Amino acid sequence: MGPAQVSRRATGATEPRPALAAAEWVRRHRPGAFPQVHRDLFDAHVVPGEDLEDPAVIDRHASESGIDLSALHAGLADGSAAAAVAEAETLSRTRGVRGTPAWLSARRLTTGLLPPADFERLAEYAMRRSR
Numbered sequence: 001m002g003p004a005q006v007s008r009r010a011t012g013a014t015e016p017r018p019a020l021a022a023a024e025w026v027r028r029h030r031p032g033a034f035p036q037v038h039r040d041l042f043d044a045h046v047v048p049g050e051d052l053e054d055p056a057v058i059d060r061h062a063s064e065s066g067i068d069l070s071a072l073h074a075g076l077a078d079g080s081a082a083a084a085v086a087e088a089e090t091l092s093r094t095r096g097v098r099g100t101p102a103w104l105s106a107r108r109l110t111t112g113l114l115p116p117a118d119f120e121r122l123a124e125y126a127m128r129r130s131r
Helices: 018-029 034-046 055-064 069-077 080-094 116-129
Strands: 102-105 108-111
Touching (some): 018 034, 018 069, 034 055, 055 069, 102 116, 108 116
16 A cells, blocks of 8 residues: 555445544654644645645655654554544544544634634633633
């Protein structure tokens, strides 16, 4: 299997997007590199010209953080990265999270990727509540 590709499981279940699976693999296997990989992939989501469905984009960000791409590719190919995402999602649902990404701010849970203006409103709300 090629760079950062995710295979389908025999069950036919929908696999997580490649960037999500790659990030979860890094979180579990290279936790020290996770904050940078997470930040880079999140930033890539909102940068024009960066396509998180493109395995080369994922590989570039992972390798810039020192991730062994052959180990990452193995985790994506054998389904362990996808299984880790499913496990994290199950745990999240038990805690009330119904979408990703999710943020807890000012005792308020917000899910889903929002436009920047909505994040600004959430930050303003949290700052008002903390006074």
